[in-house]
Every structure is written in C-alpha cells, then in structure tokens.
Amino acid sequence: MSVLPGKALILVENLSVPFDRRVWQECQTLRDAGWEVHVICPQGTKRDTEAEVTVDGVHILRYPLKAATGGPAGYVQEYGSALWHTLRLARKVGRVDVVHACNPPDLLFLVALYLKRQGAKFVFDQHDLCPELYLSRFDRGEDFLYRAVRALERRTYKTADVVIATNESYKDVAVKRGGKSPDDVFVVRSAPMVERFHLVPAEPELKKGKPHLLAYLGVMGPQDGVDYALRALASLRDEGGRTDWHAVFIGSGDAFDAMVALSKELKLDDQVEFTGRISDEDLLRYLSSADVCLSPDPLNPLNDVSTMNKIMEYMAMSRPIVSFELREARVSAGEAALYAPANDEPEFAKLIAHLLDSPDQRAEMGELGRARVAGPLSWENSQKALLAAYAAAVR
Structure with a gap:
C-alpha cells in the first residue's frame, strides 16, 4: 500500500537501535517507502553507543539510561529518566507527522501527547502487554501497582490514533480491553529477515566432544523460562540417563547471573555453557x-499470548524446537515444534530426548519451520501491514 511519505519519529525505551531488530526492520521499511525516519532510544553498553548517528539513512538519537534494579521502585527511576530524555530529544527533532511509540513502558503516550498538540498522529506499537508483564514478572498479584499499569495502558490506547499489535491475541486485547476499533488495529508480526539467517558449516567442536548440541537464544529475565530449561536438562541427565549432549545458552538479561548460579547448583556447569550476547557471525x-x-x-499471563522471537529465529535457521504448550507458540511454530504440557519439565526433557534420537524428524521439522518464516509469517507480509497502519494514521 502506498503512503504519502512524511516525517516519522519512533520512540523506544527498552533496547537500543539498530540492536532492536523489530524496530530496525520497521525503520528500514518506512525509509524505503519514502519516510524521513528519526529514532529516540537508549544508548547500548557495548554497541549503539553514539549519542547521535545516522545509519543507512535513519537518524538516531540516544540517551544514557541505567537499567532498573531492585524491583518496581527501580523501574520508576528508570522510566522517569527515560521520559525526560525522550521529551528533550523529541524537541530537538521538531514537528513530525507520525510519532510511533514502542512499549514497554506504557508511558510514552506522554511524549506523544506533546507531539499531537503540534499535529502529529500517534501510532502505538504494543510489543508487550504491560499488565500481564507485571503479573508474570513480579508475582505480586493485582495490587495497586498493577492497577496503575492498567490505567496507563488504557490511557495509551485512548491517546493512540492507530495500534500496531504483534499478533491476533494482542489485537484482541486492543479491541476488547482497549476499546479500539478493529479497523484501527493492525497486526505486524515480528519476523526475522531470512537473508540474515543462513546455515553455515556445522562445527563439531562447539559440541564439546558430545554427539548433540542443544541451544537457547534470547533474553534471560524472570519470565523467560531459562530456569525451566535448566531443570529440564537436569531431568534429561538424571531421569533420562542422557549425557550425550552439550547445551549453549545465548543471550543476557537481569536473570543471567542467577541462571549461571542455578546451573552450578544443578551440577550442570560441565555440560551447559553461557555465552552472553554474541555477534551475528557466532550466532549463525x-x-x-x-x-x-x-x-x-x-x-503465564504474558507468555501464553506473546510471539516469541526465539521461535521465529530458530525456524529461520531450520532448527526443530521443543516448547511448552502456549497459544501463540503453537500459532508461530505449528509443526516445527514439539509441545510439552505447560511448565512440565520432565516431559520437556523427554521431548528433547525423542528428537535427539530422531534425525529424520528433526530435518522435517526444520524444513517446515523455514517454509513458515519464508512464507505466511515473512516480514514481507508484515511490511504491508505496517504501511497500512501508517496510511490509516495519516488518512
């Protein structure tokens, strides 16, 4: 769909750009459609460190931000600092046609309100359901802070001219809980750039002398299940009697140190390797x-309705997957994954063992996954939805 190009400002708080792959894909899509694209985001620690830079025609302004520690109070401090810097830099960018805010947190509508007074349209790109994220991360129930998070989400929906959802489950929330018209909510699925993911020759030395390599890729936060994976691997070893594998956990997050400690507690440290964040070349x-x-x-309330980027990237690499039974995991992976009953670590371990013994099934599942991300779940389809969302915003 063609859109009269204008000036777009994309706001991100929880990752730097271009490190945030989804946001960077959106930037490139808009740039290619003729939009003048500006981004405001935090500075990275090891990459994306410049305060101001233009990358492939996209103007990026970054601010220093200390990640939250110490529970909800830490997030109040982080988000307050992020809001101040974002508003400061938005003034530097000046008038825009579209302000495109990516959550979390559901606070960037405050900057959008300022820009809307100058004529901008507000596109809310809902990467996470923050109320469900709060319940899943902090285990505090529907307390005062939960009700505050719900109120911020309602205000964000109300302020938005258009909502971008990452899947149909999120769209359903925007319509039913957010009161948005279905015509104003567009599903832009996260999808890997398949040309970035390609097989390279396998390196047996990465398996550390074992016949098989297991891999985890992604963030390591309290809700991401690395602890479930480690306990499943302990079950694979102890109940399944399998030691013919080496496992690598790729990525970082605020639970990283705790997961390394858990690995040692489970006496898995001789079979489990934590790499931290690595280069694209090493990832391949x-x-x-x-x-x-x-x-x-x-x-949990968040994971059941969220699209997991790791699943999409595994499929782009033609790898078979073991997952817990989650609604959106099944929508994404289909027959490219095997599904253990929710949170059942011994069954998760049994499915790993089954695939280790089934090379033909592994190959078939890998081919099915690659076809999904190259076809119905491709970024090409998401590009069309993104441009349609912008067309609706400025109509």
Missing part, C-alpha cells in the same frame, strides 16, 4: 551446529 555458527533448539517460556 552455534545455531547451524545445534540439533535441537529450546523455547522454555513457561505458561
């Missing part, structure tokens, strides 16, 4: 050598 090496990939996100 590990995933090309992996026999089975793990998506251990447990069932």
Whole structure:
C-alpha cells in the first residue's frame, strides 16, 4: 500500500537501535517507502553507543539510561529518566507527522501527547502487554501497582490514533480491553529477515566432544523460562540417563547471573555453557551446529499470548524446537515444534530426548519451520501491514 511519505519519529525505551531488530526492520521499511525516519532510544553498553548517528539513512538519537534494579521502585527511576530524555530529544527533532511509540513502558503516550498538540498522529506499537508483564514478572498479584499499569495502558490506547499489535491475541486485547476499533488495529508480526539467517558449516567442536548440541537464544529475565530449561536438562541427565549432549545458552538479561548460579547448583556447569550476547557471525555458527533448539517460556499471563522471537529465529535457521504448550507458540511454530504440557519439565526433557534420537524428524521439522518464516509469517507480509497502519494514521 502506498503512503504519502512524511516525517516519522519512533520512540523506544527498552533496547537500543539498530540492536532492536523489530524496530530496525520497521525503520528500514518506512525509509524505503519514502519516510524521513528519526529514532529516540537508549544508548547500548557495548554497541549503539553514539549519542547521535545516522545509519543507512535513519537518524538516531540516544540517551544514557541505567537499567532498573531492585524491583518496581527501580523501574520508576528508570522510566522517569527515560521520559525526560525522550521529551528533550523529541524537541530537538521538531514537528513530525507520525510519532510511533514502542512499549514497554506504557508511558510514552506522554511524549506523544506533546507531539499531537503540534499535529502529529500517534501510532502505538504494543510489543508487550504491560499488565500481564507485571503479573508474570513480579508475582505480586493485582495490587495497586498493577492497577496503575492498567490505567496507563488504557490511557495509551485512548491517546493512540492507530495500534500496531504483534499478533491476533494482542489485537484482541486492543479491541476488547482497549476499546479500539478493529479497523484501527493492525497486526505486524515480528519476523526475522531470512537473508540474515543462513546455515553455515556445522562445527563439531562447539559440541564439546558430545554427539548433540542443544541451544537457547534470547533474553534471560524472570519470565523467560531459562530456569525451566535448566531443570529440564537436569531431568534429561538424571531421569533420562542422557549425557550425550552439550547445551549453549545465548543471550543476557537481569536473570543471567542467577541462571549461571542455578546451573552450578544443578551440577550442570560441565555440560551447559553461557555465552552472553554474541555477534551475528557466532550466532549463525552455534545455531547451524545445534540439533535441537529450546523455547522454555513457561505458561503465564504474558507468555501464553506473546510471539516469541526465539521461535521465529530458530525456524529461520531450520532448527526443530521443543516448547511448552502456549497459544501463540503453537500459532508461530505449528509443526516445527514439539509441545510439552505447560511448565512440565520432565516431559520437556523427554521431548528433547525423542528428537535427539530422531534425525529424520528433526530435518522435517526444520524444513517446515523455514517454509513458515519464508512464507505466511515473512516480514514481507508484515511490511504491508505496517504501511497500512501508517496510511490509516495519516488518512
């Protein structure tokens, strides 16, 4: 769909750009459609460190931000600092036609309100359901802070001219809970750029002398299930009697140190390796050598309705997947994954063992996954939805 190009400002708080792959894909799509694209985001620690830079025609302004520690109070401090910097830099960018805010948090509508007074339209890109994220991360129930998070979400929906949802489950929330018209909510699925993901020659040395390599890729936060994966691997070893594998956990997050400690507590440290964040080249090496990939996100209010980027990237690399039974995991992976009952670690371990013993099934599942991300779940389809959302915003 063609859109009269204008000036767009994309706001991100929880990741730097271009490191945030979804946001960077959106930037490139808009740029290619003729939009003048500006981004405001935090500075990275090891990459994306410049305060101001233009990358491939996209103007990026970054601010220093200390990540939250110490529970909800830490997030209040982080978000307050982020809002101040974002508003400061938005003034530097000046008038825009579209302000495109990516959550979390559901606070960027405050900057959008300022820009709307100058004539901008507000596109709310809902990466996470923040009320469900709060319940899943902090285990505090529907307390005062939960009600505050719900109120901020309602205000964000009300302020938005158009909502971008990452899947149909999120769209359903925007319509039913957010009161948005279905015509104003567009599903822009996260999808890997398949040309970025390609197999390279497998490297047996990455398996550390074992016949098989298991791989996890992604964030390591309290809700991401790395602890479930580690306990499943302990079950694979202890109940399944399998030691013919090495496992690599790729990524970082605020639970990283705790997961390394748990691995040692379970006496897995001789079979489990934590790499931290690695380069794209090393990522391809590990995933090309992996026999089975793990998506251990447990069932909780957020994970059940969220699209897991790791699943999409595993499929782009033609890797078979073991997942817990989650609604959107099944929508994404289909027959490219095997599904253990929700949060059942011993069954998760049994499915890993089954795939280790089934090379033909692994290959078939990998081919099915690659076809999904190259076809119905491709970024090409998401591009059309993104441009349609912008057309609706400025109509």
